[in-house]
Amino acid sequence: xxRKIKIKETVKFTALLLMAALFFSCVSTRTLVIDIxxxxxxxxxxxxxxxxxxxxSVNENYTDLDSDSLQKIFYKQRFNFDTVVYDLQMADxxxxxxxxxxxxxxxxxxxxxxxxxxxxPKTSLFATxxxxxxxxxxxxxFETDAVLSLDHLKxxxxxxxxxxxxxxxxxxxxxxxATADMKIYYEALFRIYDPEEEKILLREFISDTLYWxxxxxxxxxxxxxxxxxxxxxxxxxxxxxxxxxxxxxxxxKPERRTYFVTGNAGLKQGNRFASQGDWLMAVSQxxxxxxxxxxxxxxxxxxxxxxxxxxxxxxxxxxxQWALKSYNIMYRPLTYEYLQILKRRKSELKETK
Numbered sequence: 001x002x003r004k005i006k007i008k009e010t011v012k013f014t015a016l017l018l019m020a021a022l023f024f025s026c027v028s029t030r031t032l033v034i035d036i037x038x039x040x041x042x043x044x045x046x047x048x049x050x051x052x053x054x055x056x057s058v059n060e061n062y063t064d065l066d067s068d069s070l071q072k073i074f075y076k077q078r079f080n081f082d083t084v085v086y087d088l089q090m091a092d093x094x095x096x097x098x099x100x101x102x103x104x105x106x107x108x109x110x111x112x113x114x115x116x117x118x119x120x121p122k123t124s125l126f127a128t129x130x131x132x133x134x135x136x137x138x139x140x141x142f143e144t145d146a147v148l149s150l151d152h153l154k155x156x157x158x159x160x161x162x163x164x165x166x167x168x169x170x171x172x173x174x175x176x177x178a179t180a181d182m183k184i185y186y187e188a189l190f191r192i193y194d195p196e197e198e199k200i201l202l203r204e205f206i207s208d209t210l211y212w213x214x215x216x217x218x219x220x221x222x223x224x225x226x227x228x229x230x231x232x233x234x235x236x237x238x239x240x241x242x243x244x245x246x247x248x249x250x251x252x253k254p255e256r257r258t259y260f261v262t263g264n265a266g267l268k269q270g271n272r273f274a275s276q277g278d279w280l281m282a283v284s285q286x287x288x289x290x291x292x293x294x295x296x297x298x299x300x301x302x303x304x305x306x307x308x309x310x311x312x313x314x315x316x317x318x319x320x321q322w323a324l325k326s327y328n329i330m331y332r333p334l335t336y337e338y339l340q341i342l343k344r345r346k347s348e349l350k351e352t353k
Contacts, residue, residue, distance in 0.1 A: 028260065028261065028262045029258050029259065029260055029261060029334075030258070030259060030260075030261045030271070031256050031257070031258050032256070032257045032258070032259065032308070033254055033255070033256055034254070034255055034256075034257060034312070035252040035253065035254055035255075036252065036253045036254075036255050036345070036348075037106075037250045037251070037252060037253075038250065038251040038252070038253055038348075039250070039348075040246075040247060040248050040249055040250055040251070041246070041247045041248075042202055042204070042247050042248050043248075044146075044192070044201055044202070044248055045194075045201070047145060047194075047196065048108075048145045048146050048192075048194065048201070049107070049108060049109065049145055050108060050109040050110060050111070050143075050144040050145050050146070051099075051102065051108060051109075051110045051111070051144055051145070051146055051147065051148040051192075052110075052111050052112075052113065052138045052139060052141075052142045052144045052146075052147045052148070053095045053098065053099050053110055053111070053112045053116065053148050053149075053150075054095075054112075054113065054116045054117070054118050054138065054147060054148075054149050054150075055091055055095060055116060055117050055118065055149060055150040055151075055153070056118050056119075056120035056127035056130065056149055056150070056151045057091065057120070057127060057150050057151060057152050057153040057188075057189075058088065058091050058117040058153075059120065061086040062086040062087065062088045062091065063086065063087070063088060064087070064088040064089055065087075065230070066230070067228050067229075067230035067231065070085075070087075070228075070229050070230050071228050071229055071230070074157075074159055074229055077159075078161060079159050079160070079161035079180060079223075080159065080160055080161055081157070081158070081159050082156070082157075082158045082159075083156070083157060084154065084155065084156050084157075085155050085156075085157050085229070085233065086155075087155065087230070087233045089230070089233070089234060089237075090153075090155060090233040090234060090236060090237045091117075091150065091153055091237070092116075092237075093234050093237035093238060093241075094150060094153070094188070094237035094238075094240050094241050095112055095116065095150060095241075096112065097237060097238045097241035097242075098148075098241035098244060098245060099112055101241055101242065101245035101249065102245055102248075102249050105245065105249035105250045105251070105252075106250060107249055107250050108249065109144070110144075110148075111142040111143075111144055113138075113141075113142065118130075118134075118149075120151075125152070126151060126152045126189055127149075127151040127152060127189075129151075129191065129193075129200065130147065130149060130151075130191070130193055132193075132195065132198050135147050135193045135195045136195045139195045145194075145196075146192055146193060146194050146195070146201065147192070147193040147195070148190065148191075148192050148193075149190065149191050149192075149193065150188060150189075150190055151189045151190065151191050152187070152188055152189035152205075153186075153187075153188045153189075154186065154187050154188075155184055155185070155186045155233060155236060156184070156185045156186075157182070157183075157184050157229060157232075157233075158182070158183045158184075158185070159180070159181070159182045159183075159229070160180070160181045160182075161178070161179070161180050161219075162178075162179050163176055163177070163178055163179070164176065164177050164179050164215070165177075176217075177215045177216065177217060178215060178216055178217070178218055178219040178221075178222045179213070179214070179215040179222075180213070180214055180215070180222055180223070180226050181211070181212070181213045182211070182212040182213070182226075182227065182229070182232060183209055183210070183211050183212075184209065184210045184232055184233065184236050185207070185208075185209045186206075186207065186208060186209075186210070186236050186239075186240060187205070187206065187207035188205070188206050188207075188240055188244075189203070189204070189205050189206075190202065190203075190204045190206070190244055191203055191204075192248075202248065204244060204247060204248075206240060206243050206244060208239070208243070210232070210235065210236055210239060212226070212227045212232060214226050255341075257308055257311070257338070257341075258334060258338075259271075259274070259304065259305045259308045260301040260302075260304065260305055263289070263298050263301050263302070264289060264293065264298060266285055266286075266288055266289035266292070266293075266302075267285075267286065267289050267298065267301060267302055267305070269285050270282045270283075270284075270285035270286040270289065270302075270305060271305075273285060274305075274309070279309045279312045279313050280309075280313065282305070282309050283306050283309035283310065283313070286302045286303075286305045286306045286309065287302070287306055289302040290302035290303050290306065296329050296330055297330060299326075299329055299330075300325075300326040300327075300329040300330040300332070300335070301326075303322050303323075303325045303326035303329070304322070304323060304326040304332075304334070304335055304338065306322040307319045307320070307321075307322040307323035307326065307338065307342070308338075310322060311342065311345070316342060316345050316346050316349060317346070319342050320339070320342045320343070320346065323335060323338055323339050323342055324339065327339060
């Protein structure tokens with residue numbers, strides 16, 4: 001599976017046309033930028049295609065203070081504060097960002113219920129495992145394959161403010177600066193519940209620390225642009241969602257492919273189909289060109305283009321066969337490089353099976 005992003009043209013000049021290149025160019029190839037799927041670290045069974053996203057971590061400790069109110073709490077401590085913050089928006093951002101990331105992977109659909117914050121035992125550091133009856137009810141109600149639950153969330157915010165004096169050799173004297181640092185330590189536990197098998201497919205504990213730091217001549221100038229605590233918590237939720245999505249969802253790596261656009265009318269017609277994303281018609285047209293031409297150079301171009309077409313259609317084995325035919329008819333560095341890419345792709349696909 002490959003996703004097409006964009007096409008841009010590249011220009012190649014022969015030595016004899018070097019001076020003429022100041023006035024015109026001869027476009028002989030086109031570069032295609034595509035997304036190549038990379039396997040997830042913790043691949044889920046093919047039967048899991050959709051999630052109901054909920055949380056058992058939110059309790060009566062959570063509040064949703066606006067940005068200014070939360071910031072004042074830290075300012076009252078002269079921005080020298082170390083505390084655990086239970087922010088409802090941060091928890092909600094984590095789930096919403098996670099849903100979007102899973103959907104963008106091309107593998108999963110998701111539902112976030114309006115009543116997404118479920119009750120959990122208040123005496124436990126981590127929420128207890130969800131009863132299977134509740135898991136089944138959620139999946140049946142929202143027509144999903146599994147429940148993905150944020151079963152623990154903790155964010156500790158540490159801020160520090162100071163005035164520092166340093167010697168500036170350019171001005172030949174001592175200067176003072178206001179400095180601020182903020183660290184957010186976060187930890188979370190996610191569980192994925194499969195109601196069909198009555199099995200927890202994933203228990204993923206994630207912890208890390210995000211850091212913000214800056215300085216300026218005055219405290220007013222510094223805090224006029226320093227990231228507010230509320231925004232930092234939101235960014236932390238997004239970072240947490242990114243970490244989990246990279247573990248369970250397909251990741252996409254951009255790569256470049258180059259194919260020929262100059263030749264006879266048949267080759268150009270195939271190129272028009274390729275530009276429209278119709279790779280079946282493009283391959284058909286390029287094959288017709290390869291079969292009918294008496295020119296080895298044109299035949300090898302058409303065959304290389306066919307190799308790309310088959311890769312875009314998900315048939316890497318056929319892509320390798322046609323790239324080899326092109327290579328055997330006429331050696332080109334471009335063809336050799338593409339063969340190496342296809343061999344790597346085949347190896348990667350074997351690892352995902």
